[in-house]
Amino acid sequence: MSHATTRAPFKARADAALADRTLKLAIDRTTGTAEAKRAAALSAFPEFEAARARGKAIKDHVIAHLDHYLEEFERNAIASGARVHWAADDAEARAIVTRICLEADARLVTRAKSMLGEEIGLPHALADAGIERVETDLAEHIIQLAGEAPSHIIWPAMHRTREQVADLFRTGHHPPPAAEDPASMVQSARRELRAKFLGADVGISGANFLVADTGATCTVTNEGNAELTTTPPRIHIVTAGIEKLVPSTAHAFALLRLLVRSATGGEMTQYTTFHCGPKRPGDADGPEEMHIVLVDNGRSRMLADEFRAMLRCIRCGACMNHCVVYRQIGGHAYGGTYPGPMGAVLTPVLDGLAAARDLPHACTMNGRCAEVCPVGIPLPTLLRAWRARSWREGREPGAVRAGLSLWARLATRPRLYRLASRIGVRGLRLFGRGGWIARLPLAGGWTAHRDLPRPEGRTFMEQYRAWQARKGAGR
Amino acid sequence: MSAKPAPRVGLFVTCLVDAIRPRIGFAAIQLLEEAGCIVEVPLAQTCCGQPAFNSGDDADAARLARQTIAAFEGFDHVVLPSGSCAATMVHGYPDLLAGDADWAARARDLAARTHEITSFLVDVMGFRPEGRRLEASATYHDSCSGLRDLGVAAQPRALLAAVEGLQMRGLEGNDVCCGFGGTFCVKYAPISNAIVTEKAEAIQRSGADLLLAGDLGCLMNMAGKLHRSGAATRCFHTIEVLAGQADGPAIGEEG
Numbered sequence: 001m002s003h004a005t006t007r008a009p010f011k012a013r014a015d016a017a018l019a020d021r022t023l024k025l026a027i028d029r030t031t032g033t034a035e036a037k038r039a040a041a042l043s044a045f046p047e048f049e050a051a052r053a054r055g056k057a058i059k060d061h062v063i064a065h066l067d068h069y070l071e072e073f074e075r076n077a078i079a080s081g082a083r084v085h086w087a088a089d090d091a092e093a094r095a096i097v098t099r100i101c102l103e104a105d106a107r108l109v110t111r112a113k114s115m116l117g118e119e120i121g122l123p124h125a126l127a128d129a130g131i132e133r134v135e136t137d138l139a140e141h142i143i144q145l146a147g148e149a150p151s152h153i154i155w156p157a158m159h160r161t162r163e164q165v166a167d168l169f170r171t172g173h174h175p176p177p178a179a180e181d182p183a184s185m186v187q188s189a190r191r192e193l194r195a196k197f198l199g200a201d202v203g204i205s206g207a208n209f210l211v212a213d214t215g216a217t218c219t220v221t222n223e224g225n226a227e228l229t230t231t232p233p234r235i236h237i238v239t240a241g242i243e244k245l246v247p248s249t250a251h252a253f254a255l256l257r258l259l260v261r262s263a264t265g266g267e268m269t270q271y272t273t274f275h276c277g278p279k280r281p282g283d284a285d286g287p288e289e290m291h292i293v294l295v296d297n298g299r300s301r302m303l304a305d306e307f308r309a310m311l312r313c314i315r316c317g318a319c320m321n322h323c324v325v326y327r328q329i330g331g332h333a334y335g336g337t338y339p340g341p342m343g344a345v346l347t348p349v350l351d352g353l354a355a356a357r358d359l360p361h362a363c364t365m366n367g368r369c370a371e372v373c374p375v376g377i378p379l380p381t382l383l384r385a386w387r388a389r390s391w392r393e394g395r396e397p398g399a400v401r402a403g404l405s406l407w408a409r410l411a412t413r414p415r416l417y418r419l420a421s422r423i424g425v426r427g428l429r430l431f432g433r434g435g436w437i438a439r440l441p442l443a444g445g446w447t448a449h450r451d452l453p454r455p456e457g458r459t460f461m462e463q464y465r466a467w468q469a470r471k472g473a474g475r
Numbered sequence: 476m477s478a479k480p481a482p483r484v485g486l487f488v489t490c491l492v493d494a495i496r497p498r499i500g501f502a503a504i505q506l507l508e509e510a511g512c513i514v515e516v517p518l519a520q521t522c523c524g525q526p527a528f529n530s531g532d533d534a535d536a537a538r539l540a541r542q543t544i545a546a547f548e549g550f551d552h553v554v555l556p557s558g559s560c561a562a563t564m565v566h567g568y569p570d571l572l573a574g575d576a577d578w579a580a581r582a583r584d585l586a587a588r589t590h591e592i593t594s595f596l597v598d599v600m601g602f603r604p605e606g607r608r609l610e611a612s613a614t615y616h617d618s619c620s621g622l623r624d625l626g627v628a629a630q631p632r633a634l635l636a637a638v639e640g641l642q643m644r645g646l647e648g649n650d651v652c653c654g655f656g657g658t659f660c661v662k663y664a665p666i667s668n669a670i671v672t673e674k675a676e677a678i679q680r681s682g683a684d685l686l687l688a689g690d691l692g693c694l695m696n697m698a699g700k701l702h703r704s705g706a707a708t709r710c711f712h713t714i715e716v717l718a719g720q721a722d723g724p725a726i727g728e729e730g
């Protein structure tokens with residue numbers, strides 16, 4: 001759940017982000033490293049194209065047979081002893097999770113990083129229910145201390161520099177870290193968090209995959225925090241979007257290879273865990289109860305519309321790491337749960353086009369996101385589909401509509417267009433001196449930042465026709 | 476020369492070249508003729524419709540698509556000095572007109588005959604410019620649509636390699652968008668500016684005398700930023716250099 005409607009509009013958020021040079025430094029560090037590591041991982045993985053085709057095919061197959069795999073997953077999860085809940089939207093998902101916590105008299109809940117938890121607004125819901133929440137992922141811990149939302153789907157605190165994190169820990173940790181080198185800071189966070197890991201009543205995690213033929217949920221982390229979140233507490237709740245289904249464990253691994261290389265450039269995450277039901281008699285550890293909350297929240301609607309391909313997304317973050325816009329404004333400026341190109345497609349689904357109209361427009365359509373996407377999502381095509389829908393629904397500003405329709409009326413009448421161009425370029429020349437125009441009424445967006453080359457003076461068509469006439473006369 | 480009849484090529488000059496820099500259109504005619512084509516410029520062309528298409532105004536975009544398809548029927552090839560306009564015709568038109576069987580077929584037929592000019596010269600005509608000399612260093616920016624939608628990357632470089640004396644220099648982030656994005660650059664001017672600022676810095680770091688690219692929109696964006704920041708880099712469309720016009724005025728220089 002985001003607060004796009006209640007916050008400053010997109011352009012104001014973007015301007016604020018552009019003015020924040022520390023933010024830019026933090027973004028450049030993380031995305032620059034991510035880009036380099038992904039490139040290195042791919043050069044050592046020549047079968048990437050084949051793996052991408054397979055990953056896309058797996059996802060498309062599941063999406064086409066979603067009801068079948070959902071039923072199979074539910075059956076097997078129940079057989080393993082888990083309880084399965086269905087949530088049609090974010091409100092239902094919040095209600096289910098808080099009810100389970102309250103019925104268990106939970107006072108302390110640990111949570112492992114999950115973008116779906118952010119999407120359904122779980123942090124706020126738990127606070128509203130008076131339940132203390134401890135984030136066990138280091139980055140989530142940082143943004144919890146800062147009272148912020150994630151700015152990236154893989155590195156939620158990527159908008160904060162090491163130096164800023166040191167400041168946060170100095171005031172937020174008791175006692176503060178012994179020193180400000182990374183090792184001491186991690187040590188300090190571990191000390192803060194470990195005690196709570198063990199005292200929690202409920203652990204909440206997301207899932208990277210839901211395995212239909214075993215009923216297991218799969219989470220991957222680099223810190224091992226998911227294991228500590230999900231094993232010691234009495235109750236383990238998994239919240240997952242219904243698009244996370246895969247037919248079998250082998251399919252999960254096929255996608256995992258793509259996910260990890262695209263996200264962090266590694267070959268495997270440090271920790272890959274499959275949870276299959278609660279503790280059984282004879283198990284050394286594990287929760288007494290396991291609940292799986294399957295969340296729709298707009299996904300079944302996407303099945304039927306032009307955004308269906310977006311259901312393939314495995315949340316790797318590569319599209320934002322390679323996005324020129326994200327790399328200038330960071331994640332918070334997007335105003336939704338999910339930032340970058342994938343967020344610009346998803347946020348209008350989740351928050352409505354009225355609140356998120358800017359996002360599909362704030363894109364140069366350069367296509368680098370689609371080029372790196374490990375499941376071949378045609379992100380620019382989907383963004384254009386939002387633009388077309390926004391146009392059809394009459395949401396585009398009147399000035400834009402009027403301008404384009406006047407232009408289109410000329411452009412569909414070639415003779416008139418040629419005449420208008422001849423006049424237009426001569427008019428335009430009046431605004432410049434030498435070869436450049438430094439200021440132009442109605443084009444301030446251009447000339448505020450760059451000069452505009454002054455037109456040559458006669459249009460191509462004019463010169464070409466004169467040239468043809470001369471050639472004809474000379475013949 | 477060859478036994479094959481000379482192909483009839485319809486040149487789509489693009490609206491930006493028509494208005495701002497006609498010499499790119501004449502460079503295209505010269506190169507296509509040198510490569511052995513018969514070149515015609517149909518008068519019924521205006522704009523490929525990209526501003527409407529990328530704004531979501533599908534009805535106007537479709538109108539322009541039909542006009543363009545009709546204007547270029549009957550040519551062996553349709554060639555454009557722009558990767559992004561060519562990509563609109565190759566990928567955009569068939570999508571846009573998919574709902575109308577007759578027009579969709581005509582759109583696919585046009586798409587199959589449409590080429591960005593440097594890839595046409597190399598891949599279809601097997602052309603290399605001869606006797607061109609230019610004592611300068613240059614760097615090349617890969618415009619996004621040409622690169623990603625049409626695979627234009629090796630062809631312009633191969634053509635430029637045939638210009639004697641021209642030293643090519645690497646550009647950091649050569650395949651990263653310059654921030655133009657059509658109407659994006661005015662609708663989201665501050666973001667576009669931040670992107671093109673980084674691009675201009677990379678161009679200056681290359682130390683090259685010339686910046687070359689295959690799309691006038693991107694070139695105007697980068698040239699305009701370079702000029703505003705006081706850089707001396709001269710900017711040309713790739714085919715101006717290939718046609719031997721780099722002794723003439725660069726973008727923003729009066730001829």
Ligand code: SF4
Binds near residue numbers: 312314320342372376
């Ligand atoms: S859209 Fe593709 S690149 Fe972006 S997060 Fe999803 S899977 Fe990764």
